[in-house]
Amino acid sequence: MLANIKKVFSFVILLFTLNLCDAVEIPERFQKSNHTNNWAVLVDTSRFWFNYRHVANALSIYRSVKRLGIPDSQIILMISDDMACNPRNPRPATVFNNAHEQINVYGDDVEVDYRGYEVSVESFVRLLTGRVPPDTPRSKRLLTDEGSNILIYLTGHGGDGFLKFQDSEEITSQELADALEQMWQKRRYNEIFCIIDTCQASSMYEKFYSPNILATASSLVGEDSLSHHVDSAIGVYIIDRYTYYVLEFLENVNPSSKKTMSEFLAVCPKKVCISTVGVRRDLFKRDPSKVPITDFFGSVRRVIITTDPIDIQEVPKRRKNISLNKTKVQEKREYLPQFPMHLVKTTV
Template identity: 55%
Template structure:
């Protein structure tokens, strides 16, 4: 028979285990609620990373692939500031190019996808595996200029398109190094842990492209590929003037679909995926939605290939008493909204350095703005915003720790009380 003290110790251990289990369950429930809330909230920005990894003139089509996607996402609202374009070969200025300064993606030569306003962020020898991973993870040298950085956050939808030569679980860069499938998975996992995306779409166009995302386990990631393991990804037609193929079949099919899409389109990702046919590609299209929560028929293509989001700007303080702004915003690109907000935002303080009398007018509009004066300077304070996720998480953890501590203290007291009764 166990001694009373042993019985009390066992009881204390059981109560402690129960407290820890309760705390863990509460934490899991909190995480599920946060994920559900995040899924209900629309994304706040769009970013695109477009990469052509192949060097040399004869890989003209890979450069044209990336430039074609660049033109498409830019037309659909993603500004240059939110596009990272990486081209391993400058075919536009290659001496063998019969059309200097121009790159075409079809035989008619109607559209110069290089254009006069293309912004290439990484060119030539700058296109490396290291720089690609640094762009995704944000782990740059402090001296790296802003245009070469992807400044996404936990509200951003990110599109990654990569075109070049590859094989089973690897992608060649510059014909001298390889990006492995595990590298891609690790980089995306870092993005998830650092809050650098809300949802992510990876599009791979290369031979055996589906193997490039075979290691990904991060949440909210959707992946598309032009070919399965053991299959090649083929070019589309050949231009006799240029002497090379101008585009790959997968990109050609994708662009043919997007020529019918504008920023108001409600075409879904499911409809996009239905256009890829073996008769055109000579390979089997594949996608992986095992880590993506939303049904694809409910996801507009503009969630990734465009920049269409609902903007709810913070109302500004009026510089003149009695003035009121009538804010009416429809869904359009976040960059345009930011520019318009900067232009329309009135001064928060008057020229005399006193707080403006906008609190009354703003309260009439249904907003709770306030202003406070420190010395001779006025400081404008806007509406109360939601606390950052890290602060909320810290509060949750501290609360659960406090509950667990209280349960442990109660367990000790109960054990001391029950020990004499059990003896």
């Protein structure tokens, strides 16, 4: 009888403990990221002039993450075809992502790390896993560590479980998943946010099994990912629909923005995207609604916290050189908006 009472009492205590655990909210400080640096891997896998929009996609994301603080030294840009130098380009040395041609996303400060036939399945997997040849320059290495948050953006042509490279080879969803697992085993990342803008894009993240990965795709299995609009002066589609609305969202983000990843994941509803945006969040430990978008699209600024007093000595003022000719103060350079909304007509 006493033994039965003890069992019942233990069962009640267990239920009380479980209910208490459900009621306890995780403290805010444990929801914050402990990463120390940000990297971006931006890949356009398509060749040929009619795939102009894929180059514009990658260059537009490149411009956005760079504006938000990720330096070129921590961005790996892979472009399969140089549309700026294509003989069919009526605007040589330029790539535009909107029909009004306000912003040349192939500007003076673009650093392409892998171009042309350097962009392959082998080079991409070697880049992620760190298995590059010894003579590979530093600019072509993904020098991440266990404190790195990595944004991976893939655009091109895909199908159910594969993404084409150069129209001659494919990377499968299992190969991509295994590459990410190698990265985890080798402590090459803290968290990864993977964006895939292709047809049937969600099939590429279905095989992921490594922790701390958040993924989104422009279309579900069986759906096409559509382009947005044509520039009649250039003669081809110049940006994909999903990436267009992503960029429209990112234009309202700044390094001190309070926008969250959950807002980003809802950026392209089906009524404007035509395709259904997919999200994979079961491998990601944090709540996307509490993750700042700058954890992936911005850059961590190192801050030294000290309790010791700091003596700031007064610096003697320098004598001003009096000159008759006043020099013009150079204006601060800023990034122009990618989408001049007063010029662009609303497209549904």
